[in-house]
Structure formats: structure tokens, C-alpha cells
Amino acid sequence: xxxxxxxxVLYGGLALVSLAAPWIFPAYQTQLAFLWLMVLFALSWDxxxxxxxxxxxxxxxxxxxxxxxxxxxxxxxxxTVEEYAELGGGIELLLTPAQYLTGLGLGMGxxxxxxxxxxxxxxxxxxxxxxxxxxxxxxxxxxxAGEFASGWDYIGAGSGMVAPLFPDGLGERSxxxxxxxxxxxxxAFVTLRWLYSGRFGLAIxxxxxxxxxxxxxxxxxxxxxxxAWCIAAFFLAIAGGGAGxxxxxxxxTDVAFAGSTFGVWMVLMAVLGGKGTLWGPVIGAVIFHVxxxxxxxxxxxxxxxxLGVLIVVIVVFFPxxxxxxxxQRRPDWFGETVAEADDAGGGR
Amino acid sequence: xxxxDILIVAPIFSVQLxxxxxxxxxxxxxxxxxLALVWGVMNVINIAQGDFVILGGYVTLQVSLFxxxxxxxxxxxxxxxxxxxxxxxxxVICRIVDKDLFISILATFGxxxxxxxxxxxxWGADIxxxxxxxxxxxxxxxxxxxxxxxxxxxxxxxxxxxxxxVFLKRSRLGQAIRATAQNARAARIMGIDTDKVYAxxxxxxxxxxxxxxxxxxxxxxxxxxxxxxxxxxSFMIVIVAGLGNLAGVIVAGMGLGIVEQFASFLLxxxxxxxxxxxxxxxxxVTRSLLLARKRKYLK
Numbered sequence: 130x131x132x133x134x135x136x137x138v139l140y141g142g143l144a145l146v147s148l149a150a151p152w153i154f155p156a157y158q159t160q161l162a163f164l165w166l167m168v169l170f171a172l173s174w175d176x177x178x179x180x181x182x183x184x185x186x187x188x189x190x191x192x193x194x195x196x197x198x199x200x201x202x203x204x205x206x207x208x209t210v211e212e213y214a215e216l217g218g219g220i221e222l223l224l225t226p227a228q229y230l231t232g233l234g235l236g237m238g239x240x241x242x243x244x245x246x247x248x249x250x251x252x253x254x255x256x257x258x259x260x261x262x263x264x265x266x267x268x269x270x271x272x273x274a275g276e277f278a279s280g281w282d283y284i285g286a287g288s289g290m291v292a293p294l295f296p297d298g299l300g301e302r303s304x305x306x307x308x309x310x311x312x313x314x315x316x317a318f319v320t321l322r323w324l325y326s327g328r329f330g331l332a333i334x335x336x337x338x339x340x341x342x343x344x345x346x347x348x349x350x351x352x353x354x355x356x357a358w359c360i361a362a363f364f365l366a367i368a369g370g371g372a373g374x375x376x377x378x379x380x381x382t383d384v385a386f387a388g389s390t391f392g393v394w395m396v397l398m399a400v401l402g403g404k405g406t407l408w409g410p411v412i413g414a415v416i417f418h419v420x421x422x423x424x425x426x427x428x429x430x431x432x433x434x435x436l437g438v439l440i441v442v443i444v445v446f447f448p449x450x451x452x453x454x455x456x457q458r459r460p461d462w463f464g465e466t467v468a469e470a471d472d473a474g475g476g477r
Numbered sequence: 478x479x480x481x482d483i484l485i486v487a488p489i490f491s492v493q494l495x496x497x498x499x500x501x502x503x504x505x506x507x508x509x510x511x512l513a514l515v516w517g518v519m520n521v522i523n524i525a526q527g528d529f530v531i532l533g534g535y536v537t538l539q540v541s542l543f544x545x546x547x548x549x550x551x552x553x554x555x556x557x558x559x560x561x562x563x564x565x566x567x568x569v570i571c572r573i574v575d576k577d578l579f580i581s582i583l584a585t586f587g588x589x590x591x592x593x594x595x596x597x598x599x600w601g602a603d604i605x606x607x608x609x610x611x612x613x614x615x616x617x618x619x620x621x622x623x624x625x626x627x628x629x630x631x632x633x634x635x636x637x638x639x640x641x642x643v644f645l646k647r648s649r650l651g652q653a654i655r656a657t658a659q660n661a662r663a664a665r666i667m668g669i670d671t672d673k674v675y676a677x678x679x680x681x682x683x684x685x686x687x688x689x690x691x692x693x694x695x696x697x698x699x700x701x702x703x704x705x706x707x708x709x710x711s712f713m714i715v716i717v718a719g720l721g722n723l724a725g726v727i728v729a730g731m732g733l734g735i736v737e738q739f740a741s742f743l744l745x746x747x748x749x750x751x752x753x754x755x756x757x758x759x760x761x762v763t764r765s766l767l768l769a770r771k772r773k774y775l776k
Contacts, residue, residue, distance in 0.1 A: 184579045184582075184583075186586075254762050255758070255761075255762065257762075257765050257766075257769065258761055258762070258765050260578060260579075261522055261578040261579070261582060262761055262764075262765070264578075264579060264582050265522070265582070265709075265712055265757070265761075266757065266758055266761045266762075268524075268705075268709075269709055269754040269755075269757040269758055269761075270754070270758055272705065272706075272709075272750070272751075272754045273751050273754035273755050273757075273758065276748070276750045276751030276754065277748075277751050279747070280745075280747050280748050280751065287747075389590055389593075389705075393583075393586060393587075393590065396583060397583075400583065431598070433590075433594040433597075434591065434594040434595060434598060436590070436594075437587055437588075437590040437591025437592075437593075437594050437595075438591060440583075440584075440586070440587030440590060440591070441569055441584055441587040441588055441591060444573075444580060444583045444584040444587055445569055445572050445573060445584055446572075448576065448580050
């Protein structure tokens with residue numbers, strides 16, 4: 130029973146702190162909203178990258194798809210492309226609160242549909258690649274998507290798109306998106322916790338450990354792999370829709386399909402926390418985001434250089450991540466008991 | 478695809494694209510051979526490969542800003558970037574050589590981002606080029622133009638390639654590198670200091686990239702953030718040609734150069750980079766399908 134009580138205290142406390150955080154630190158609402166976005170990035174990357182062992186550098190494409198789909202829907206529901214162009218690239222795209230929320234919701238829905246469909250189609254082809262071929266292929270996909278978006282006039286080509294202005298009457302923009310991202314992260318966490326504890330979790334872990342054996346045991350590996358990628362795409366597409374509206378401006382290669390920022394950060398946060406664990410990505414995301422914000426404050430001008438150094442340092446000196454380190458030092462926290470009898474008796 | 482008509486009406490333009498592709502492809506092949514060397518010897522895929530190329534370009538640019546002819550930038554860039562490569566090996570790569578490929582990809586990706594940002598801080602984000610001062614050749618009644626620097630670059634690439642083959646076959650260090658590539662453990666038992674061999678290999682690779690970058694800045698343009706595309710090109714060339722096959726790498730490099738020239742002419746220059754990355758996906762998926770078919774036949 131103490132386990133249940135501990136969980137109630139832990140999750141309840143976390144939820145309370147999270148709900149209250151934007152009111153306690155009103156000056157940091159935007160950063161806090163991005164914190165949950167980072168948690169979502171890390172959690173969704175870890176499905177395929179950590180638990181399934183397919184290290185993807187291209188998950189950012191689903192984020193970008195969601196972002197573009199949402200703003201396109203918000204625009205096309207109430208304006209035509211010509212009007213939008215006349216408004217100077219949508220700087221004056223005014224919507225009422227009801228229109229704004231409808232557009233946001235429908236846009237996210239469409240984004241999810243496109244992203245999941247893309248993941249399913251791409252997945253059947255690309256998830257048959259192994260190891261580093263998969264990693265570099267997804268890296269290429271992310272950049273290709275960005276280049277494709279910068280060549281497509283309908284979505285603003287290289288100059289990107291501007292999200293509609295945040296309407297009056299909905300409170301503060303950062304507050305709304307803080308709660309959207311928080312709810313989404315909580316949903317992702319609960320869903321993944323449930324998925325990892327069942328057959329799905331066992332299946333993708335089996336694929337990570339030895340895919341050929343898993344296949345030989347009759348596991349439909351392609352189906353599970355594609356499903357896992359679709360789940361990641363689902364969460365990333367919604368997150369992209371929110372992020373596009375929170376940032377307010379979509380650049381094809383620096384915001385939407387940002388392979389060398391968001392795309393790498395996803396991987397890095399999961400690695401920092403400990404990939405292949407449930408809590409690792411969450412912890413990694415929090416630590417990484419706070420560090421990054423500190424870099425912006427104290428190392429302005431050199432913050433990107435510092436981030437590059439941080440990436441190298443984490444990967445070289447801390448590849449097991451925080452959870453991996455704890456697991457080595459405190460195996461009993463993870464319910465792993467060291468069989469001392471074996472050591473003493475020298476049995477096998 | 479509007480430009481397709483031009484090629485049909487005036488087929489001489491395809492000669493132009495062909496020559497351009499051949500000459501540029503040779504430079505791609507150089508960086509690709511370095512990637513194959515590091516991959517084969519150390520089992521590390523160096524994502525920062527393209528950034529070494531770009532760094533070589535900026536070193537040459539700096540040399541020409543000092544008032545020295547950029548041709549001298551080729552050896553200088555090779556030495557400087559080779560030195561940078563050696564330092565990167567000693568600081569980072571030596572710690573990840575024996576880890577799995579994912580760690581090395583992520584770490585070299587980090588190095589790549591770091592180098593981009595440092596280059597951006599030092600030289601700024603503008604697109605730059607160094608003028609070699611050489612003229613242009615006009616062929617076929619002035620229908621085809623070839624800048625002389627591209628031909629010079631092609632000759633230099635061929636000479637460097639030949640030199641590299643001789644070095645790997647004949648010199649003591651080259652033999653040690655090849656022995657380590659075949660079997661690192663056996664090489665260690667035979668008394669080869671594999672750590673030194675790795676350092677030399679990585680520095681040699683960086684030097685090759687530096688020289689390639691010097692050629693790129695004279696024939697083309699450079700910008701701090703376009704390194705990744707050179708890495709991807711190298712990777713594609715190596716996949717098509719196979720590891721440790723210099724002739725294959727040069728042929729595949731030229732092939733890629735030609736394909737790219739035609740694609741950017743037909744699709745428009747703005748889709749050239751997208752095309753390269755799309756081609757990567759196609760090549761990888763095709764390769765995986767071919768392997769799957771081979772596995773079926775084995776049964």
C-alpha cells in the first residue's frame with residue numbers, strides 16, 4: 130500500500146506544482162510552456178529511439194507537419210491565400226477567440242492525421258533500415274522536409290508563415306499554451322506508462338534487444354515499429370500545432386523542420402536523462418531546458434557554441450544518462466536485486 | 478521541368494552540365510574518400526565531415542584575405558584542418574571509438590554544430606568565395622563554358638588521390654592503417670599502436686577535407702551552415718561505392734555530381750539540396766530492399 134501512497138503523493142504533488150507554476154513565476158510563463166514542450170519532445174523521441182532502439186534524427190518532421198497544418202487551417206478557414214498575401218504575410222491575421230480556438234483544434238486534428246499517415250507510409254519503407262543507416266536516413270529526411278517546405282509557395286515558401294494574432298479575451302497567450310503543453314505531456318506520460326507496461330512495451334523492447342530473434346519468434350516487427358513511430362508522430366504533430374501558435378512565426382528550416390536545434394535536442398534530452406526509461410526523458414528535458422535558458426541569459430552571443438559543447442560533453446562523458454547512472458549505483462531503486470548467492474557460491 | 482525543353486532543343490547544354498558535374502563530383506569524391514577511410518578504419522561515421530570541408534574553405538579564404546594567392550591555401554588548409562582533426566580526435570573521438578555507432582554519430586553531430594557556430598562567430602554567416610584569378614575556357618563555339626579553376630581542381634583531386642593510394646600501399650603508416658582496418662586486435666598484437674593509427678587516420682581525413690574545402694571555396698561558395706550536405710553527399714557516395722574502393726568512390730562522386738547538376742537544372746536551384754537529401758533516402762531504401770532480396774535467395 131505504501132507504494133500506492135507514494136505514487137499518489139508523487140504524481141499529485143507534481144501535478145499541483147505544475148498547475149500552479151505559471152502563477153508562481155508569471156515572468157517565466159513562456160519558458161515554462163517550452164519546458165513542457167521539451168518534455169514532450171523527449172518522451173515522444175524515446176518511444177522509437179530509446180525503447181525500440183531506432184535512433185531517429187528526423188522526428189522533427191512530424192513536429193513541422195503539425196505546425197504547418199495548424200496555421201494553414203487557421204488561415205484557410207477564414208481567409209483566402211490571396212487575402213493573406215495582401216495582409217503582408219498575415220501580420221494582421223485577426224480572428225475572434227472562437228474562430229481562433231476552432232482553427233487551432235481543427236488544425237491540430239488535421240496535423241495529426243497528416244503526420245500519422247506520413248509516419249505510417251515512411252515507416253514501412255524506412256524502418257526496415259538498421260542502425261546507423263536508419264539514423265542518417267532520418268537525418269536526411271528532416272532536412273529534405275525543410276527544403277521542400279521552403280520551396281512550396283502555398284505554405285509561404287522560404288519566407289515562412291505567420292500564425293494568426295492571439296485574440297483578446299483568451300487571457301495570456303503563454304498561459305493558454307502552458308496548459309495545453311502540460312496537458313499533452315501528462316497525457317503522453319500516462320499513455321506511455323500504460324503502453325510500456327503491456328504487450329506493446331515488451332514487443333518494442335524485444336525489437337531493440339534482438340530484432341531478428343523477435344521476428345523469428347513470430348512477432349510482427351514491422352507492424353509494431355510503424356505503430357511506435359505513429360504514436361510519436363501523433364504527439365509531435367499536436368505539439369507542433371501549439372508551438373507554431375506560441376512562437377507566432379514559422380520558418381521552414383529554423384523553426385518547423387529545425388533538425389539542428391529541436392531535432393538534436395530531442396535525442397540529447399532523452400540521452401541525458403537515460404534513454405529507454407520512462408522518467409529519464411522527463412528529467413533530461415527539465416535539466417537540459419534549464420541549462421539552455423541559463424546559457425541564453427549568461428552566455429548571450431555564445432549560447433549556441435555553448436550548446437554545441439554541451440552536446441559533445443553529454444554524449445562523450447554521460448552516454449548512459451542520469452537514470453543509467455542511478456541504475457548502476459542503486460539497482461534496488463529499480464527493483465533489481467543483486468543475487469549475492471551467485472557471487473558467494475560461485476554458481477555459474 | 479520547364480528547362481527540359483532547353484535540353485531537347487539545345488543538347489549542347491547537357492554537355493555543359495555533364496562537364497560541370499564531372500569536375501564538381503571529383504571534389505565530392507575527395508571528402509567521401511576521407512569518410513570511407515575513417516568509417517573503415519575506426520568504425521566511426523563522422524557527421525562533422527562537411528564542416529571540416531567548410532573549415533578548409535574558410536582557412537583558404539583567410540589566406541587570400543592576407544594577400545596570398547588562394548592556391549597556397551590548399552596545403553595550408555590541409556595542415557590547419559588536419560591539426561584541428563588531430564585535436565578533435567585527442568579530445569573527443571578517442572573516447573568514443575569503441576562505443577556503438579549511435580554514440581559516434583551523435584557526438585560528431587555535436588562537433589558539427591559546434592564547428593558551425595564557431596565558424597559563424599569568427600567569419601560571419603555571409604556566403605563567401607575566394608577568387609583564384611584564373612579565366613574561363615570557351616568550348617563548342619562559346620556554347621560551353623568551363624572555368625579553369627575547376628579543371629585545376631580536378632587535376633589536383635586526381636593527383637591527391639594517386640598520392641593517397643601510394644601512401645596507403647607503400648608507407649609504413651599507411652600499411653599500419655590498412656592493417657588496423659582489417660583487424661584492429663590483430664594489429665595491436667603485432668605491435669601496432671592503434672591509438673596512434675586512429676589519430677593519424679582522423680587527422681589525415683581532416684586534412685583531405687581541408688584540401689577539398691580549399692577547392693570548394695575557389696570553385697564554388699561557402700557558408701557556415703552548409704556543411705551537413707557535404708557529409709550527406711560523402712555518405713551516399715560511400716554507400717554506393719563501398720568502403721575502401723578509391724576508384725569506385727571517384728566514379729560514384731562524379732556520378733553524383735552529374736545527377737545533381739541535371740536535377741538542379743531541371744527542378745530549379747532551390748530544390749538542389751532537397752534533391753540530394755531525397756536521393757539519400759531513395760538510395761538507402763533501395764539498398765535495404767536489395768539486401769532483403771539477397772536474404773530471400775539465401776534461404
